[in-house]
Amino acid sequence: MKLLNKLTLYHTLSKTVIVILFTALLPLLVREIASRYTNTALQEQKNKVLQTIDKNGIDYYFQGDSSYGSYTMLKEEYISLDAAPAGFPADTIETTQRIVDKDTLTYRILSHVFEYNHKKYLLEIGKTLAAIDQYNAPLQRVALYALAGLILATLLIDLFFTRLLLRPLGIIIRTKLLNRKFPFKDSHPPVKTTTTDFRYLDDSIIDLMNKITAAFDKEREFTSNASHELMTPISILQNKMENLMDAMPQEEAQEKIMGMMQTLNRLKKIVRSLLLISRIENDQFVRQDSVQAYSLVEEVRAELEDRIEAGCISIEINVSRSVTLHSLNRDLLFQLLYNLINNAIRYNKKEGSIRIYDNAETTEPYILTIEDTGIGIDKADLPFIFNRFKKGSSTTTEGFGIGLSIVKSIAQYHGIELQLVSEKGLGTTCSIVFPAQITSMSPSLPA
Amino acid sequence: MKVLIVEDERPMALEMEAFLKKAFYICDLAFSARQANELLDNNPYNFILLDLGLPDKDGLVVLKEAKLKCPDASYIILTARGDLEDRIKGLDLGADDYLPKPFSLLELQSRMAAISRRKSGLAGSLVQLGDFSIDLNQRLVFFGKTSIELSKKEFDLLSYLLLHKNRPLTRLQLSEHIWGSFSDDDYDSNYIDVHIKNIRKKLTVHAPADWLQTIRGIGYKIKS
Numbered sequence: 001m002k003l004l005n006k007l008t009l010y011h012t013l014s015k016t017v018i019v020i021l022f023t024a025l026l027p028l029l030v031r032e033i034a035s036r037y038t039n040t041a042l043q044e045q046k047n048k049v050l051q052t053i054d055k056n057g058i059d060y061y062f063q064g065d066s067s068y069g070s071y072t073m074l075k076e077e078y079i080s081l082d083a084a085p086a087g088f089p090a091d092t093i094e095t096t097q098r099i100v101d102k103d104t105l106t107y108r109i110l111s112h113v114f115e116y117n118h119k120k121y122l123l124e125i126g127k128t129l130a131a132i133d134q135y136n137a138p139l140q141r142v143a144l145y146a147l148a149g150l151i152l153a154t155l156l157i158d159l160f161f162t163r164l165l166l167r168p169l170g171i172i173i174r175t176k177l178l179n180r181k182f183p184f185k186d187s188h189p190p191v192k193t194t195t196t197d198f199r200y201l202d203d204s205i206i207d208l209m210n211k212i213t214a215a216f217d218k219e220r221e222f223t224s225n226a227s228h229e230l231m232t233p234i235s236i237l238q239n240k241m242e243n244l245m246d247a248m249p250q251e252e253a254q255e256k257i258m259g260m261m262q263t264l265n266r267l268k269k270i271v272r273s274l275l276l277i278s279r280i281e282n283d284q285f286v287r288q289d290s291v292q293a294y295s296l297v298e299e300v301r302a303e304l305e306d307r308i309e310a311g312c313i314s315i316e317i318n319v320s321r322s323v324t325l326h327s328l329n330r331d332l333l334f335q336l337l338y339n340l341i342n343n344a345i346r347y348n349k350k351e352g353s354i355r356i357y358d359n360a361e362t363t364e365p366y367i368l369t370i371e372d373t374g375i376g377i378d379k380a381d382l383p384f385i386f387n388r389f390k391k392g393s394s395t396t397t398e399g400f401g402i403g404l405s406i407v408k409s410i411a412q413y414h415g416i417e418l419q420l421v422s423e424k425g426l427g428t429t430c431s432i433v434f435p436a437q438i439t440s441m442s443p444s445l446p447a
Numbered sequence: 448m449k450v451l452i453v454e455d456e457r458p459m460a461l462e463m464e465a466f467l468k469k470a471f472y473i474c475d476l477a478f479s480a481r482q483a484n485e486l487l488d489n490n491p492y493n494f495i496l497l498d499l500g501l502p503d504k505d506g507l508v509v510l511k512e513a514k515l516k517c518p519d520a521s522y523i524i525l526t527a528r529g530d531l532e533d534r535i536k537g538l539d540l541g542a543d544d545y546l547p548k549p550f551s552l553l554e555l556q557s558r559m560a561a562i563s564r565r566k567s568g569l570a571g572s573l574v575q576l577g578d579f580s581i582d583l584n585q586r587l588v589f590f591g592k593t594s595i596e597l598s599k600k601e602f603d604l605l606s607y608l609l610l611h612k613n614r615p616l617t618r619l620q621l622s623e624h625i626w627g628s629f630s631d632d633d634y635d636s637n638y639i640d641v642h643i644k645n646i647r648k649k650l651t652v653h654a655p656a657d658w659l660q661t662i663r664g665i666g667y668k669i670k671s
Contacts, residue, residue, distance in 0.1 A: 235549035
């Protein structure tokens with residue numbers, strides 16, 4: 001998940017939790033506040049009554065009676081003054097029911113016992129719960145609305161600000177990390193940001209890329225120069241051997257010279273291959289050709305006919321004639337197919353078979369597959385098969401493993417993906433996946 | 448035939464000279480553009496073999512100047528650079544052929560022979576081999592009046608052996624000629640043998656072709 005999404009999720013979740021908690025706690029809170037406020041109000045009223053008694057005497061209330069009681073019109077509040085029953089606790093505030101004028105109502109009641117003229121009296125001041133709680137619901141509602149509004153506002157501000165903050169990171173990822181193809185030829189300017197972390201990250205990435213590119217350039221230059229420098233002595237040696245072969249017609253000498261020439265030729269092939277790879281990596285090939293997939297495969301097959309015949313291999317080609325590949329180098333693509341099909345022949349069993357087919361009938365991308373019934377590749381060797389000079393540990397056939405690394409360079413140069421599946425002893429399947437932008441299907445031609 | 452070899456690598460120039468002398472070419476050597484210019488001022492040549500990597504001048508400039516002094520000669524460019532661009536420029540400037548280093552001397556001679564054939568037209572391109580006649584220009588093989596169908600590679604092999612007749616050619620040399628840089632590294636394989644077998648099969652239907660000999664352990668040769 002992207003950091004921005006994570007942060008957004010976090011903000012939303014944390015705020016939802018706050019809203020839920022607040023909603024759950026609000027009734028309790030409001031009730032608590034209302035009850036406290038009521039308690040205080042009741043105390044104040046009690047004090048007022050006591051002050052009045054102090055000032056005017058208890059008869060001010062009793063008016064000759066032995067008790068006093070009064071309630072408001074809707075029985076929301078009442079007050080009563082009476083002689084205290086023995087053993088009644090001195091001061092309490094509790095919620096309980098009272099019958100007032102035939103109505104049973106729930107009151108919050110303050111009971112206070114006091115002495116006046118050596119007699120104990122009980123003062124009760126009560127307020128109905130309905131009166132106490134009458135503002136709770138609207139209060140809660142208003143509080144919730146206010147909270148929801150505030151939360152929404154902060155959430156929007158959070159989102160906007162995180163987006164703003166993280167934008168440089170997004171730019172760094174988009175321009176410097178995603179879809180970068182090695183070698184890095186396109187350079188991007190440093191990302192504008194005041195966040196030092198991002199500044200550091202961006203600078204480090206630019207620095208690393210430059211170092212990699214420099215190292216790669218150096219290697220490329222070295223390969224190219226070394227190959228050129230090696231070509232001349234190889235040339236001289238080859239020509240000397242050819243002249244020597246003429247000068248020494250004895251059979252034994254001829255065989256020895258031939259052996260030398262074969263070794264030299266191997267060296268020549270390696271140097272030539274390295275040079276080819278370095279040229280590909282140096283961008284020295286134009287990618288402007290269009291080729292029909294079928295005719296190219298056929299051409300390669302014809303070129304390899306003798307090998308197929310020598311190995312008694314049956315080959316089946318099932319490639320659509322309506323597929324044309326664009327913006328590529330024909331010679332390089334030929335070489336790619338040549339090397340792959342040649343391997344399918346070389347590492348095949350006697351009287352084995354090769355199947356070459358595509359997926360033109362089905363969906364994109366266009367995939368050309370070469371399937372053989374050869375010796376297969378060890379699972380352990382599969383990851384290294386395209387590496388320069390790496391030869392499968394189990395392979396006994398002569399080879400210096402550069403053919404496939406040429407294939408890899410050519411594929412990379414054209415954005416082609418290669419997929420190898422192999423089962424030891426059963427064969428190898430190589431799929432060449434062409435990028436959509438270089439493939440086109442013409443309305444199917446008569447086969 | 449007079450040949451001017453312009454090549455700054457002395458050992459290389461000397462090997463070329465030694466080889467071409469045996470094929471009855473008369474050779475002059477130039478190790479720099481300056482020497483080449485001096486020789487071109489005073490001598491006519493049929494062939495100019497030009498290395499593009501000369502120390503004192505760009506090879507393509509040398510080619511342009513030489514063309515002015517010796518317009519009738521055939522030019523073959525030799526280079527270790529092997530860049531496609533060089534090759535196109537060289538051929539644009541009027542070179543007849545292009546050989547990337549390292550090359551086989553047999554290949555050089557065969558290219559020179561091909562250019563000569565091309566320039567001289569049809570005359571003398573019909574070669575007799577036993578009961579067969581081979582037309583190198585039309586790329587045809589005849590038994591009497593009957594034409595024998597050979598594939599492109601089969602004909603290439605036959606004509607290469609014919610050009611270097613009486614000289615044993617190794618499988619390596621033959622495969623390098625027909626596959627060029629595509630030639631493979633596994634020479635114990637018998638791809639060349641397959642072609643030779645096919646050539647023999649097609650010829651012996653008409654008459655024995657014992658002039659096409661197998662040299663055990665080496666390769667093949669045409670004896671005449």
